[in-house]
Amino acid sequence: MTGGPITAMIMHPVVKEELLREAHLQRLERSCRLVDGMPFRNFDALGEQSGRIQVLITSWGCPPIDRAVVAGMPGLKLIAHLAGSVKGFIEDSVWRMGIQITNAVAANAVPVVCSFLFGPAGAWGAAIGNVIGDFFGGIGPGSLFGFAGNF
Secondary structure: OOOOOEEEEEOOHHHHHHHOOHHHHHHHHHHOEEOOOOOEOOOHHHHHHHHHOOEEEEOOOOOOEOHHHHHOOOOOOEEEEOOOOOOOOEOHHHHOOOOEEEOOHHHHHHHHHHHHHHHHHHHHHHHHHHHHHHHHHOOOHHHHHHHHOOO
16 A cells, blocks of 8 residues: 555564454555564564654554653554553553554453353353354464453
8 A cells, every 4th residue: 555654563473463364454454554564573673664653553562662662753643552451561651642542442341341240151151252253253372362361
């Protein structure tokens, strides 16, 4: 694609394989300019690309994002985290720098809420639902951990 925001993925490569199927990557490539189809493990690996990045797609394995990291990305407009809370790795000062930050905390809450509200039956239901979702989207190593993580 020739248009769209310049985007980098910062996460562990195994996480990318678990979260982003081929259809997701194709959709990303239609709406933005990915610096690379593989995620970077840290911000230093971006090299001179850092100054051009407008969107960061992060997930598990992303190193901390602080004022210094953001200062190296003057065009950064959005951090999209493909997991729950960002409190553990995004410094408080980054929130006040005018960058939009979003995450998937609402989607991750369903199995937890089900287990609290309905006990083991709710956890089993959420776990089985996750496996069914993985079946239609592709089962990977994370399916086992996702299933066990509901307990």
